[in-house]
Amino acid sequence: MTKSEKNLQAKRISFSYMTYEKNSGLLGSLHDFVHRRKRAVHAIHDISFSINSGEIVGLLGPNGAGKTTLIKLMTGILPVNEGKIDAFSGINPFEKSSAYLKRIGVMFGQKSQLIWDLPPIDTLIMLREIYQIPKPVFEKRLSFFTKQLAVSEQLQIPVRKLSLGQRIKFELICAIIHYPEILFLDEPTIGIDVSSQSNIYRFLREINKERKMTIILTSHNTKDIVALAQRVIIIAKGEKIFDGTPNALISEHASQQIIEVTTDSPIEPLPIDLIELGDCHYQFLSNDSAQLPIALAHILSLKRRDGDLDEILVGLFSKLEGKK
Amino acid sequence: MKYLVSFRNAFYSTIAYRGNFVLRLVTVSLQIGVAVFMWQAVFRFSGKGDIAGIDPLQMTYYLIIVNLLSLIFSTSLIFKFSQLVRSGNLTILLLRPVKLLVQAFFEYVGLSFPYLIIYGFVLVVSSETSSQSFTEILMTLALFAIIYITFFLLISAMSLVSFWLIQVWPMRPVINALFMLLGGQAFPLQVLPQTFRWLEYTPFALAGNQLALLSLGKVSSVQMLLVFLASISWSLVFLILIKELWRKGIHAYEGVGS
Structure with missing residues (x-):
């Protein structure tokens, strides 16, 4: 498989669903019982992209931007309303064909595929049978994965007795035990300590390099994106607003240097372009305002520095929030 | 083989909580005790020496068997599936290259396997009163297998309403009442007037009443054939229902939560 081969292609896809708004209080509840106010949510709107084999793509966006919905569309959990998703040149993910499901691996940080009452090894043996992995190959892989992620000793312990971090590591092993061609990771480092995070990053980079495994991940932890992603797609309010490398994202917003301000008292109300970092400690993008958004008399210190990905995203997202 | 592992895991899960397992057996034993003393x-x-052709000893065996059957013909699948839909964890299962209905069946067997063993033991003991021939025992076992599949399909079809009905727990007392009445858990349906005898061929009656009577050798060859035909017909109806409900439900599924 060549590096330029397309694994996934989304052509002008849109997805919307119906939800309802619930009134509060007794009267509201009674009203809802008789008449429910429905509302259409346009979760994804006219998004196009293609992902090549072996790429590591990070999906970023504020809460409710549509990242997880996009993953659900790509994996085939949800059907697109408009447009088309084409996987491996000709497969429609929503058909959930065995041919497609065998080639993908999915890990949702907040959903578990481990059997709660049994040790992880039982779930893994079940996956070995489902994906028809020869026993010696399975054992070799399992030994390698558990060693890399430092969970060899927890294989026989019931899942309910494991820590969150250990469970997440086993979830990851479950997602890759069959060496999928595309690995979808939704919040892969949720609840994981810093040293385990770096373990996971190293491990994922290694299998991406060795197996040319395409990795598509969403995370609120920008460390995940910085450590792994070769490409970033930013989604906001269901629309794609950026598609490029993390460096391109930083350089595109490099002109927006960060000004950190310490004041003598809390600022209330907080101006829209000001972000609170701590007690009397704020920051804003230097080109957001021609003037300081704080009265000079309250400023104790000022510091200017270049923004990192985290800050660029915070600035970008708060701008989008302001436009709402 | 992949489905056998699902069976094994479900069986292990059933016996993982020893206390719960024993408590369930104690609860059913109490139910049996109450019913036996009442009868x-x-x-x-x-x-009378017999009621609807059943003598006191056979009635005791009937009540033991029919209450054990209520453990084997579990309705927990409905609530498990509802939980999967509510939490969005169904997503994980949908992304595995397996036939979900087949996998669910093997899990269903795995969950009831310990009770199947107990049922088998009671059958051996009760066979002394039934004087069944080897062929009849084989036919009873074959009918048991067919009815087991029918009941699984019924429960599967019912579980699919979870796609639309977020809370399915109000169904629990209804289902229990159905098994109690139609399944013959409290009394054999044969004591009912002739007008209601058609109830003997409803899925709950097949799973409870008819199987318990079969085990006691109280079902004629003609009735066996009718039970067989009823079971096959119900299975076909449920299969069509499952296919249609799944097709519509999967579009309604949102895979809630991230």
Whole structure:
């Protein structure tokens, strides 16, 4: 498989669903019982992209931007309303064909595929049978994965007795035990300590390099994106607003240097372009305002520095929030 | 083989909580005790040697078997599936290259396997009163297998309403009442007037009443054939229902939560 081969292609896809708004209080509840106010949510709107084999793509966006919905569309959990998703040149993910499901691996940080009452090894043996992995190959892989992620000793312990971090590591092993061609990771480092995070990053980079495994991940932890992603797609309010490398994202917003301000008292109300970092400690993008958004008399210190990905995203997202 | 592992895991899960397992057996034993004492009283005060062709000893075996069957023909699948839809964890299962209905069946068997063993033991003991031939025992087992599949399909079809009905727990007392009444858990349906005898061929009656009577050798060859035909017909109806509900439900599924 060549590096330029397309694994996934989304052509002008849109997805919307119906939800309802619930009134509060007794009267509201009674009203809802008789008449429910429905509302259409346009979760994804006219998004196009293609992902090549072996790429590591990070999906970023504020809460409710549509990242997880996009993953659900790509994996085939949800059907697109408009447009088309084409996987491996000709497969429609929503058909959930065995041919497609065998080639993908999915890990949702907040959903578990481990059997709660049994040790992880039982779930893994079940996956070995489902994906028809020869026993010696399975054992070799399992030994390698558990060693890399430092969970060899927890294989026989019931899942309910494991820590969150250990469970997440086993979830990851479950997602890759069959060496999928595309690995979808939704919040892969949720609840994981810093040293385990770096373990996971190293491990994922290694299998991406060795197996040319395409990795598509969403995370609120920008460390995940910085450590792994070769490409970033930013989604906001269901629309794609950026598609490029993390460096391109930083350089595109490099002109927006960060000004950190310490004041003598809390600022209330907080101006829209000001972000609170701590007690009397704020920051804003230097080109957001021609003037300081704080009265000079309250400023104790000022510091200017270049923004990192985290800050660029915070600035970008708060701008989008302001436009709402 | 992949489905056998699902069976094994479900079986392990059932016996993982020893306390719960034992408590369930104790609860059913109490139910059996109440029903047996009630029927002994009915026999004593009516002065009859048999009721609807069943003598006191056979009635005791009937009540033990029918209550054990209520453990084997579990309805927990409905609530498990509802939980999967509510939490969005169904997503994980949808992304595995397996036939979900087949996998669910093997899990269903795995969950009831310990009770199947107990049922088998009771059958051996009760066979002394039934005087069944080897062929009849084989036919009973074959009918048991067919009815087991029918009931699984019924429960599967019912579980699919979870796509639309977020809370399915109000169904629990209804289902329990259905098994109690139609399944013959409290009394054999044969005591009902002739007008209601058609109830013997409803899925709950097949799973409870008919199988318990079969085990006691109280079902004629003609009735066996009718039970067989009813079971096959119900299975076909449920299969069509499952296919249609799944097709519509999967579009309604949102895979809630991230």
